[in-house]
Amino acid sequence: MTELKPLVSARGISKSFGGVEVLRNVDLDLMPGEVHALLGENGAGKSTFAKILAGVHRPTRGTIELGGKAVEIGSPIGAQRLGITLIHQEPISFPDLSVAENLVIGQVGGKPLGRVRWAELAKEARRLMGLLNVPIDVTVPMRGLSIADQQMVEIARALASDSRLIIMDEPTAALTPKEVETLFTIVRRLREEGRTIIFISHRLEEVRAICDRVTIFRDGDKIETAETASLTDADIIRRMIGRPVADYLHRGVGHVGAVALSVRGLTLPGRFENISFDVRKGEIVGLGGLVGAGRTDVARAIFGVAPAASGTIEIDGKPAEIREPTDAIARGVAFVSEDRAIAGIFRSLSVETNITAAVPERIAPKGIIRRAVEKALAKESVEKLRIRLATVRQPIGELSGGNQQKAILARWLLAEPDILILDEPTRGIDIGVKAEFYDRIGELAAAGRAILLISSELPELLALSDRILVMSEGKLTADIPRAEASQETIMHAAVPRSGRHTVSGAAA
């Protein structure tokens, strides 16, 4: 690799937002045909660096050479012309356009007034989605696709672009091992074709599996670039965080009390069928399955976002009529959605407003907002979850992806719910804070709360859950006690197989 000339050489890249410097003097060379990881805590500057290469932001200082020539990357279109494509951390799309249309948006080369050949477009879209091996109907609108599916569409769009440099900003955060494996197969093929891939992820095992070299950021500084194999996980974590992170130890199944949430025969045609399970007080129940298995739909039904067509929900032994989220919240249910950009944050409002959004009675007991209380609550959360920001009055949209996620978690932790439904709660959160978050979840369970955890990260499910339910194609296929749970047993139940017996009435 050393005899090759770098494809990209960035020199002295700095970036400030409103006087705050978030990248400082970053030098980085990217070789043709390498997969290069960017690592760092939430807010370290990975996405900012990626966006500078992709023309979204302009560096405050510094130069970029592409193939030996100095270039100005003035806009995303400009980047596209130079052969640089960014897969955004937050999938951005046109929700009302179809998947196929979204796939071709932003491609250069079409004639401005050329006719759209819909049949060809759909065929090409199907081919791309076929490469990724995901069963998404390309004619449906983007709206309503799960985050993972949206992510897959973004990836397909990048593949369609034929770029020299493809930057993937946390592409795997919502994907299960199966989809990750498909993605890796594609990445390996791209590498063989001599393309350069930047891969951003908080999952070290993925970085080990696919990346040739890693670059570690901390607080806007580039700490080190090295061959992946030359660093141990501990080395990487120490460089990222500056301290070792304790492994999360399962607290052991604690005192499990009465049934808090009981779901019977929940059905929403086309989404999920005959779902029955219980979650007890003090219990953490994991919900695993492949992308598209219907886990999110079940959670949304319980929370009243998109109620089930039939079936019953009981809370604390009493039937609960949940038609909209306020009904669920009134019964002590909280739900952290996987889709933080749409269903989570209020982008242009301050961080404190965002954190306290679900506890109006705490910040305004008599209807009048008590700023001091609000600020104190927000600051406490910021410290506990180590949310990195300039001030709590900053618009949350200015925070890095992981820090936004932490703020949403903080919002629901403040609400102190009796039943907490978490959908990919640690999506995009760095290793250091993850451990802390796991501790908090453990504490909540120990305090007698019932927790339903949806996660595509098997180690996370295994580490936290007392019991793991598995869904496949809209049905519950397994209810695995902690002692028997392993990656294999979960994946075995998760992979669709026709004619398999389903576990109905799977309550413990």
Added chain:
Amino acid sequence: MNSIDKPTPSTTTPTIVVREAAAPRPRWQVLLIRPETVTLVLLVVATIVASRLSPFFADLGFILESSTYYIEFAIVALVLTLVIISGEIDLSPAAQMALSACLFGTAFKAGLPMPVAIGVSLLAGLVMGAFNGFLVTVLRLPSIIVTIGTLILFRGLAQVLAGDKSIGGFPSWFVGIDYRMVGIVPVPVVVFVAASVLLGLFLGITIYGRQIYQIGTSEIAAIHAGIRVRRIKMGLFIASGLVSSIAGLMVASRLGSVRYDLASGAELTMVLIVMLGGTYIFGGRGSILGTFLAAWLLVIIATGMTVANIAINAQLTVMGLLLIVSIIMTNAIYARSQR
């Protein structure tokens, strides 16, 4: 400030404390780059220009007096501000003013006592607002279409009810609200100022005001956060109907009579005031202060043009330009703070 007080990259000390990444933008900058500031500057400029144009403008009494023609719309615009911040729009208030005022006139003509006639008018406003609210929050139709529809419907009903004739002959205590003064301030202006203060506080310091911003910023996120989106929007539409009927009564008092074409075309004046005040047409941002300042800006400009003998058509052109410029400014300012 970053390279000095930051630990060097090689430090391995635990950094558990929250890192205040750096000081936020200076406060003066935050204050300056706000749409309300633009409105204020325009207001000052307009006042200076107008007082060059005519010595009348140096006289506060004159401005207050000439404001009574617009102030009814400005009062409605205050509530409209809340509706627009919540991400909806109501284009029917002017028609609601006409229909509720005509109902009032008809009830009075039918021999009902004044308090009952006034009650009928207020009730009508409530019902009309609730009807809009029902279509928007229960049937989930887009408010722009709904209120264009009800704008035509309410105006039509007013005409059916009152015909082409004007209804008058109200008792003298009711007529001439614009000539009653508190000091040198006409009563409608007092109402406007009081309503501005109350709604400003409502929007600024109560949890409901906060939730209106949250709904307008992201309705889906608001629903997920457990905010009673539909209830709040319903309340806003009802408030809009109610304030419209009050404004309708004020017009009836000022003119001494009502007709189906009362306040015709005024929905655009109301939207103009809200937009001039820097409220964002897509919701989530805006303020009562902006609307308050914009109302005075409009009063100065409109009166100034009249004093300067500018033809009505030309006045409309100026208003149209003003609306477009204010939307561009607001958008530019918000786009700046977006990214």
